[in-house]
Amino acid sequence: MTPVESKNRKELVNFSTLLIFSFFVILWIIPYFLNLYTVYVFTWLLIYIIAAYGLNLILGYAGQISLAQAAFMGIGAYVVAILTKLDYSFWIAFPLAGLLSFLVGIILGFPSLKVKHHYLAMVTIGFNFIIYKILMNEEQITGGPYGIMNIPRPTLGFISFESDLSFAHLVLIISLLMVFLMYYLLNTKWGRAFKMIRENEVRAEVVGVDLRSYKLVAFAIGSAYAGIAGGLLPPLFGYIEPTLFEFVISFDFLLMVLIGGRGRFVGPILGVSIVILLPEILRITEQLNLLIFSIIAIIVIVLVPEGASSLVDIAYKLFTGKKFPSLTK
Amino acid sequence: MLFQLIIGGTASGILYSLIAMGFSLLWQTSQTINFAQGDFVAASAFIMLISYSMFHFPYLLSLILTLIVAAFILGFIFKKLIVQRILEKGLMSIICATIAMSLLIQNSIIFYSPESQNFPSLIREGTISIFNANLSFLDIFNIFFAIIIIVILQLFLQKTKIGKALKAVAQNRETANILGIDVPKMIMLAFIINAVLSVFAAILVSPIYAAKYNMGSALGLRAFYAAIIGGFNQMRGALLGGLLIGYIEVLTTGYITAEYSEAVILLIVIAVILLKPEGIWGTKEIWSKEL
Amino acid sequence: MALNERKERKFMRKKILKISNLHKTFYGFRALNGINMNVNEGELLGIMGPNGSGKSTLLNCITGIFPNTDGKVFFRDKDITGWNSSSIFKIGIARTFQMVQIFPDMCVLDNILGALQESNGNMLQRLFQVNESKEKEKAMGMLDFLKISHLKNENAKNLSYGQQKLLDLGMALIADPSLILLDEPLAGVNLTLGKEIIEFILKLVKKKSCTVIIIEHNAKIMLDICSRIIILNEGKKLAEGKPEEIKSNKEVIKAYFGA
Numbered sequence: 001m002t003p004v005e006s007k008n009r010k011e012l013v014n015f016s017t018l019l020i021f022s023f024f025v026i027l028w029i030i031p032y033f034l035n036l037y038t039v040y041v042f043t044w045l046l047i048y049i050i051a052a053y054g055l056n057l058i059l060g061y062a063g064q065i066s067l068a069q070a071a072f073m074g075i076g077a078y079v080v081a082i083l084t085k086l087d088y089s090f091w092i093a094f095p096l097a098g099l100l101s102f103l104v105g106i107i108l109g110f111p112s113l114k115v116k117h118h119y120l121a122m123v124t125i126g127f128n129f130i131i132y133k134i135l136m137n138e139e140q141i142t143g144g145p146y147g148i149m150n151i152p153r154p155t156l157g158f159i160s161f162e163s164d165l166s167f168a169h170l171v172l173i174i175s176l177l178m179v180f181l182m183y184y185l186l187n188t189k190w191g192r193a194f195k196m197i198r199e200n201e202v203r204a205e206v207v208g209v210d211l212r213s214y215k216l217v218a219f220a221i222g223s224a225y226a227g228i229a230g231g232l233l234p235p236l237f238g239y240i241e242p243t244l245f246e247f248v249i250s251f252d253f254l255l256m257v258l259i260g261g262r263g264r265f266v267g268p269i270l271g272v273s274i275v276i277l278l279p280e281i282l283r284i285t286e287q288l289n290l291l292i293f294s295i296i297a298i299i300v301i302v303l304v305p306e307g308a309s310s311l312v313d314i315a316y317k318l319f320t321g322k323k324f325p326s327l328t329k
Numbered sequence: 330m331l332f333q334l335i336i337g338g339t340a341s342g343i344l345y346s347l348i349a350m351g352f353s354l355l356w357q358t359s360q361t362i363n364f365a366q367g368d369f370v371a372a373s374a375f376i377m378l379i380s381y382s383m384f385h386f387p388y389l390l391s392l393i394l395t396l397i398v399a400a401f402i403l404g405f406i407f408k409k410l411i412v413q414r415i416l417e418k419g420l421m422s423i424i425c426a427t428i429a430m431s432l433l434i435q436n437s438i439i440f441y442s443p444e445s446q447n448f449p450s451l452i453r454e455g456t457i458s459i460f461n462a463n464l465s466f467l468d469i470f471n472i473f474f475a476i477i478i479i480v481i482l483q484l485f486l487q488k489t490k491i492g493k494a495l496k497a498v499a500q501n502r503e504t505a506n507i508l509g510i511d512v513p514k515m516i517m518l519a520f521i522i523n524a525v526l527s528v529f530a531a532i533l534v535s536p537i538y539a540a541k542y543n544m545g546s547a548l549g550l551r552a553f554y555a556a557i558i559g560g561f562n563q564m565r566g567a568l569l570g571g572l573l574i575g576y577i578e579v580l581t582t583g584y585i586t587a588e589y590s591e592a593v594i595l596l597i598v599i600a601v602i603l604l605k606p607e608g609i610w611g612t613k614e615i616w617s618k619e620l
Numbered sequence: 621m622a623l624n625e626r627k628e629r630k631f632m633r634k635k636i637l638k639i640s641n642l643h644k645t646f647y648g649f650r651a652l653n654g655i656n657m658n659v660n661e662g663e664l665l666g667i668m669g670p671n672g673s674g675k676s677t678l679l680n681c682i683t684g685i686f687p688n689t690d691g692k693v694f695f696r697d698k699d700i701t702g703w704n705s706s707s708i709f710k711i712g713i714a715r716t717f718q719m720v721q722i723f724p725d726m727c728v729l730d731n732i733l734g735a736l737q738e739s740n741g742n743m744l745q746r747l748f749q750v751n752e753s754k755e756k757e758k759a760m761g762m763l764d765f766l767k768i769s770h771l772k773n774e775n776a777k778n779l780s781y782g783q784q785k786l787l788d789l790g791m792a793l794i795a796d797p798s799l800i801l802l803d804e805p806l807a808g809v810n811l812t813l814g815k816e817i818i819e820f821i822l823k824l825v826k827k828k829s830c831t832v833i834i835i836e837h838n839a840k841i842m843l844d845i846c847s848r849i850i851i852l853n854e855g856k857k858l859a860e861g862k863p864e865e866i867k868s869n870k871e872v873i874k875a876y877f878g879a
Contacts, residue, residue, distance in 0.1 A: 065424055111603045118362060118424055119602055122553045126595040129550070133588055189737045189746040192726075196734045199723040206683065206721070207791060208709040208738030217743075247546070251432055258425055291436035297429035301422055302414050501646075613687075 031168045043168045046175040047232045052268035053182050054225025055253050060263030061194040062218035068124035069253040071131040072101045072223040074245030076230030081148045090154030094231045101227025105220035113215045128247045135242035147241025151234040255297050261309025270308040333462035334579050340468035342575020343475040347530040348552035349567035351523035357499035358519040364427035367549020368434040373399045373531035374540040375438050399528045404521035438542035450536035471533045558601050560611020569610050634661045636831050642691035651677040653855035665833045666846035673852040675835045683715050684708045714797035718804045720784045724777035731776050732759040735791035762790045782813045802834045
């Protein structure tokens with residue numbers, strides 16, 4: 001790197017750090033100004049963003065389609081719910097949720113990624129249906145259609161996250177952590193390998209990329225993200241039930257990633273915000289908004305594959321005259 | 330008892346076959362994986378309902394109208410407006426777009442009605458007793474009707490000039506092109522045939538299971554599994570795969586439990602992927618990479 | 621014969637690639653109809669033949685793009701028949717493509733780094749190799765060699781066709797392969813660039829003493845630079861030998877000019 005480039009890079013890194021820090025501070029302060037319902041939405045948004053980052057890794061970077069994010073959220077959620085009701089600490093249950101999701105992801109992905117067609121997509125659809133069925137039917141373990149109730153909020157030593165505000169802050173910290181981890185991952189050689197797979201699978205293989213291993217690990221990590229996100233739902237609502245993890249929710253995640261911009265680092269944040277907040281703002285009923293969003297998704301895929309992230313590109317160019325730098329390799 | 334199960338399995342299986350065959354045709358001719366395949370059936374069912382129940386047109390007229398509308402929207406428009414534009418962007422874009430279409434269709438139907446709708450049947454209710462088994466008229470009728478459709482389709486593909494051209498495109502686009510076949514036209518034909526098959530599947534399946542906005546999800550998924558298990562790249566694979574799924578479904582429901590027939594099917598799908606990825610009756614892909 | 625001479629002779633006779641009875645059939649069309657050939661260590665082998673003679677198919681079967689229908693491929697006495705492309709790359713066989721294959725939305729430097737990274741260590745190690753200064757040095761070295769280092773931050777899709785061809789070449793060369801397969805490196809390229817590419821190839825063979833197989837149509841250049849040429853026709857080997865022998869081979873002339 002030339003000295004000029006090195007200086008520019010330092011500037012960019014400093015600027016980014018400042019930006020991120022300010023965002024963090026803003027996000028920390030926001031919940032203080034929100035009413036109860038909105039704090040819930042805020043927290044819920046953050047949780048969904050975690051899961052969306054997982055799907056963005058699978059879809060946008062490794063180029064695979066998973067329609068089971070909801071199912072993995074369900075696995076994570078029920079692991080946390082069941083274990084905390086059995087008086088295990090949240091801090092044991094929570095990582096376990098992620099770990100279990102990761103392992104299930106490996107098991108599910110192992111055969112499905114063996115062949116070239118998008119069998120993973122179809123297998124994940126079936127998997128989602130099956131998980132939903134299990135959650136509904138195995139009443140002894142999952143509480144059936146009524147789910148599990150009276151789930152406590154976590155405590156850490158003498159800090160209690162009982163209040164909505166403090167739990168919102170906890171979720172904020174966790175989600176920021178997950179986003180940073182993703183950032184780190186995508187800037188390693190693994191991240192470059194994922195990108196190569198997405199850009200030109202054949203060429204990637206011919207330069208030595210072991211497609212199967214990378215796709216598998218991307219799927220497992222992405223599913224683990226969903227599991228971790230799911231693990232935060234029980235303490236948020238205090239209860240969980242199967243309809244939270246229906247197949248349609250997996251569709252929703254796909255929409256969020258596509259609308260936000262697949263393979264773009266800020267995509268999930270934009271996508272989740274748009275898909276969840278826009279209907280609230282526009283006061284559209286539930287049925288109509290899915291209709292509208294599926295139309296938007298088709299338009300996005302056909303005409304603007306970069307999704308809402310391209311708006312960020314345009315805005316950045318307008319203000320600085322330069323191309324929006326890629327946040328990942 | 331077994332005979333009853335077999336007939337039952339054939340009846341549902343052959344409907345899955347119809348849907349899977351359309352799916353296979355789209356894949357073979359244009360490498361399109363249509364995730365909205367099941368929802369095409371749902372859409373056809375509701376077009377039929379609008380014509381028959383809302384406008385009160387007679388059945389046959391409704392059927393013809395549905396065929397025309399479906400061929401136009403699910404065939405022509407689908408191919409021209411959506412598939413054609415995304416084809417070059419890769420398989421994943423097609424899959425994402427068709428997934429979005431699936432949602433679009435379902436939510437449009439909810440607009441009409443979120444509830445289950447009664448669907449007109451060509452055959453009256455009732456059962457007949459053969460060999461000590463109770464077989465419903467509807468099942469027997471469906472089997473015959475579906476067989477007729479399949480036979481017509483096969484005759485079309487093998488005996489007519491256009492059909493043979495379509496088959497050539499399905500086997501190898503490049504060669505077909507060199508032989509002077511109008512490939513884009515044949516692909517459009519494949520899409521239209523797929524729409525037609527969806528309509529027939531709709532009128533056969535809806536009297537049994539009632540028409541609802543989400544009927545497509547389960548149907549489509551079974552059809553995919555049929556295509557995977559039977560073999561994507563051969564029509565006979567889709568046909569036999571569909572029947573197989575029908576039998577598995579019926580046997581699991583009969584001997585284990587209805588709830589987990591899904592799980593059994595998925596396990597078999599995974600087993601097939603691991604052991605014979607081209608499907609039981611499929612042919613090994615000669616191109617192992619898409620260059 | 622002196623001991624040294626004997627040793628040298630032995631090295632020259634060492635086969636880096638042995639292809640035995642290779643068949644490839646597409647839907648009844650025999651693209652490769654029983655190819656038998658050997659490639660010697662360190663030689664610059666040319667493969668020529670009219671269109672459809674099976675040149676690219678041969679390359680694709682060797683490098684794991686297509687599964688072959690019959691026959692075997694050996695790399696330094698190791699059976700690599702049916703291996704997948706990434707394993708083949710890792711044991712030292714690299715290739716370029718007739719239709720340039722690059723990573724369009726990644727910058728040029730990343731294209732090269734990507735081609736380099738998978739040959740180092742195992743997957744888990746790679747997760748923690750954050751410091752890439754050595755690799756970047758090597759990549760820049762390659763870009764300098766190919767005279768496209770000024771494009772290092774450009775998106776690969778924005779490059780001209782000729783530049784992309786050079787990038788393709790760079791990606792094949794960066795991991796120090798023992799055997800390089802070039803699929804029509806001069807296709808669609810103007811004279812000056814073509815000359816440069818040839819220069820690069822010749823420099824390479826000398827510097828790294830690797831083996832190069834080139835598929836090309838340009839007879840003049842091939843006869844000029846190759847140490848040995850194989851002519852394919854209709855999936856079979858038509859002729860084989862030194863350029864002078866090929867030039868005067870009646871069968872070859874017949875196949876090419878239909879006399």
